[in-house]
Amino acid sequence: MNPETPANKAEQDGLPRPLGRVPYLTPVAAAPEPRRGRKPLGQILVERGDLSADDLVRATQMRAREQARFGDILLAHDMVSEAALYAALSVQFGVELADFAAHPPDVRLIDQFGTDRCLRFGMMPWRRIGKVTVIATARPDDFDRHRDVLEAQFGAVRFAVSSESALQKALLSSRKRSLAAAAEIRVATHESCRDIKKMPAIRLISGFALMLVALGIASPRGLFLVLTLWAVLTLVANSGLKLAAAILRFSVVGRGEARAQPDVVPIGRLPTVSIMVPLFKEREIAGRLVRRLSRIEYPRELLDICLVVEEDDTITQAAVAATRLPRWMRMIVVPRGRVKTKPRALNYALDFCRGSIIGVYDAEDAPAADQISRVVSHFDQCAPNVACLQGVLDFYNSHTNWLSRCFTVEYATWFRVVLPGLERMGLVVPLGGTTLFFRRDALEELGGWDAHNVTEDADLGIRLARHGYRTELIDTVTQEEANCRWWPWVKQRSRWLKGYGMTWAVHMRDPVKLWRDLGAWRFFGVQCLFLGTLSQFVLAPALWSFWLVMFGLPHPLRGMLPDWAFILLGATFLASEVLTISVGILAVARHEHKGLWRWVPTLHLYFPLGTLAALKGLGEIITKPYYWDKTAHGLHDIALPFEEDAPAQLPHTGPLLLINPVLIPPLSPPELAPAPLQLVTGRARKGAVPRKTAQGLDHAAARLTYLAPAEAATRRTLDKDAPFDHYPQGWAIAAEQRATFTAAVSFDITHVTITPQPDDAPDEPPENSDPP
Incomplete structure (x- = not known):
């Protein structure tokens, strides 16, 4: 790894210190048990009348299996108010509640400690009283862990309690601009494109372009020959990679040896996961986004979703403000800066995140319900140097028009064939912009995202590889909106290709070092993926010229090359076209892409748009390299199956009798109304009457068999991965499915007593029993 850290480099440049890891202060996910003699927080809340005894039991059970603070559990499930929680914490620790209105924070103390550290560790040097510095903290149980560091910096210290929201508000009232400026320079200068016009690669390309212009003036046919030969060379390299990826992908699938994705397995204590969702001018998408993210099956106290919005984007701010956000979802407003890009917004929001795993979604995303559970399980089982997981992207509006169909074919080829093949070949995996998940410590070590790169994802993929980390593909799908208007598609693709060019120039500023960091094989892969892709799009017209021969028209290279060379070039082009069509057809052979194979040959008409882009x-690399050409969302957004005709509250479906449920950690979207559930033993035909009716279920196994009391003779099996139209009964079954798989967290297997009935019990469901 490069010994030159982002912080050191920034100091050498005379710039403000970028935000990075603080090695001597480590965030602690789970709070320790209270000291002996200190009254437990739950007991204080119950005595004060702020928490019910039942909620105390529920919260205690959840905390035993999660890396969550007790207070976070209470807040996430609306068991207490924030004011009541922190008032009780002040009583528990015998300290005052910080009043920032009466005593504003001392900005000199904040600067001395560091604004980024204040955010990351939930504490802020507040004020001095005599020789004592008062530290306001939202995590009083962590204070003693940091006391030595704080005393070394400030002398005598004591702490006061503050809610996290109040602490952040007080901090940002004076220091948000410095945070915004630091977000632009988190990445070290030698790994950033913020000085792109000074890079050797840009000067080299400019000189080469001038040479080509001179050659074109002197010999137009000579220029065409040079460009065609380079286009064919890059075509052979990229087609070779695609063919190898396809062979690897489909050969292992055919033999049944595809790498098995880890099942969701029990983990000792689940971590907190933060998801950042950058939004910009998203009037139409905000409400639907909240509903889609609410389907995520992960404990709410361990889920931290941050909607990242620009300060001057009043449209999105108003849309989010009009949407009722659950406790585990919040909006982070990014102050104005010198650039306005997605990576800058992500950098700014990173220090507000609470999780040890950081994820990124786009505004229009609809992730699979079990996606976060799969990500957590995969990170728990994979090697420590796996710093990033990339999910599969697909489109929910693939059949809107011809452009969306072609876009879907291209995405299926990339995410289901090419990327898995690149990973298996040990090449650098260029990341997509969404459904990305990182180990936080690795992400912060690299300085986050390059705020000036308009394809920050692909750049980060290379930087991860150069620093010794790996990216793995995970078989979980996020559906998003296909850009299906031709000019917006061109603008989006131009941003991607501009970013590819900038990323290549950044990492080729020192080719020898890139070779040493990656090795020869991965160095070759980077050249094919970035320089080769750009060359293919720009020089595609030279390759298309071979279609002239098919129609009996003269070709510019006739007479300049021997016949065998001309035929070889033409055959290479045709072979690549056959490969593209074949791989595309195989990529959309899945059930969800039914019928798209017919449109694969029309990609010949689709890719010319890429040349324009x-x-x-x-x-734009020359005129406005950091301009972010915004893609509008919500224009062709559709209601997904779980959203169609969904009522505000789910209909009551009656008790569901579950057979042999397997439980994993809880989930409870607050807007869903789960039906009461009754647990029965495996011998359901003989019956077993529970003494207690559970009002919800944490989460059932992938398949649940149950009996519907309304139809006593009917046995049904629900599969949470099956499409909703799989059930002919329509919405009634869909409602039961949602109620079952997203029910409340109150159910616990250890608190249900099963009373078997005699063996001669009738072969029918037991009657409902009332709770004791």
Whole structure:
């Protein structure tokens, strides 16, 4: 790894210190048990009348299996108010509640400690009283862990309690601009494109372009020959990679040896996961986004979803404000800066995140319900140097028009064939912009995202590899909206290709070092993926010229090359076209892409738009390299099956009699109304009457068999991965499915007593029993 840290480099440049890891202060996810003699927090809340005894029992059970603070559990499930929680904490620790209105924070103390550290560790040097510095903290149980460091910096210290929201508000009232400026320079200068016009690679390309212009003036056919040969060379390299990826992908699938994705397995204590969702001018998408993210099956106290919005984006702020956000979802407003890009917004929001795993979604995303559970399980089982997981992207509006169909074919080829193949070949995996999950410590070590790169995801994929980390693909799907209008598609693709060019120039500023960091094989892969892709789009017209021969028209290279060489070039082009069609058809062979194979041959008409986009992007590298060409969302957004005709509250479906449920950690979207559930033993035909009716279920296994009391003779099996139209009964079954798989967290297997009935019990469901 490079010994030159982002912080050191920034200091050498005379810039403000970027935010990075603080090695001597480590965030602690789970609070310790209270000291002997200190009254437990739950007891204080119950005595004060702020918490019910039943909620105390529920919260205690959840805390035993999660890396969550007790207070976070109470807040996430609306068991107490924030004011009541922190008032009780002040009583528990015998300290005052910080009043920032009466005594504003001392900004000199904040600067001395560091604004980024204040956010990361939930504490802030507040004020001095005599020779004592008062530290306001939202995590009083962590204070003693940091006392030595604080005393070394401030002398005598004591602490006061503050809610996290109040602490952040007081901190940002004076220091949000410095945080915004630091977000632009988190990445070290030598790994950033913020000085792109000074890079050797850009000067080299500019000189080469001038040479080509001179050659074109002197010999137009000579220029065409040079460009065609380079286009064919890059075509052979990229087609070779695609063919190898396809062979690897489909050969192992055919033999049944595809790498098994880890099942969701029990983990000792589940970690907190933070998901950042950058939004910009998203009037139409905000409400639907909240509903889609509410489907995520993960304990709410361990889920931290941050909607990241620009300060001057009043449209999105108003849309989010009009949407009722659950406790585990919040909006983070990014102050104005010199650039306005997605990576800058992510950098700013990173220090507000609470999780040890950081994820990124886009505004229009609809992730699989079990996606976070799969990510956590995968990180728990994989090697420590696996710093990033990339999910599969697909489109929910793939059949909107021809453009969306072609876009879906292209995405299926990339995410289901090419990327898995690149991973198996040990090459660098260029990341997609969404459904990304990182180990937080690795992400902070690299300085987060390059705020000036308009394809920050692909750049981060290379930087992870250069620093010794690996990216793995995980078989979980996020559906998003396909850009299906031709000019917005061109603008989006031009941004991607512009970013590819900038990323290549950044990492090729020192080719020898890139070779040493990656090795020869991965160095070759980077050249194919970035320089080769750009070359293919820009020089595609030279390759298309071979279609002239098919129609009996003269070709510019006739007479300049021997016949065998001309035929070889033409055959290479045709072979690549056959490969593209074949791989595309195989990529959309899945059930969800039914019928798309017919449209694969029309990709010949689709890719010319990419050439237009590439030319636009290359021009912008010179004129406006950091301009983010925004993609509008919500224009062709559709209601997904679980959203169609969904009532505000789910209908009551009657008790569901579950057979042999397997439980994993809880989930409870607050807007869902689960039906009461009754647990029965495996011998359901003989019956077993529970003495207690559970009002919800944490989460059932992938398949649940139950008996519906309304239809005593009917036995049904629900599969949470099956499409909703799988059930012919329609919405009634869909409602039961949602109620079952997203029920409340109150059910616990250890608190249900089963009373078997005699063996001669009738072969029918037991009657409902009332709770004791």
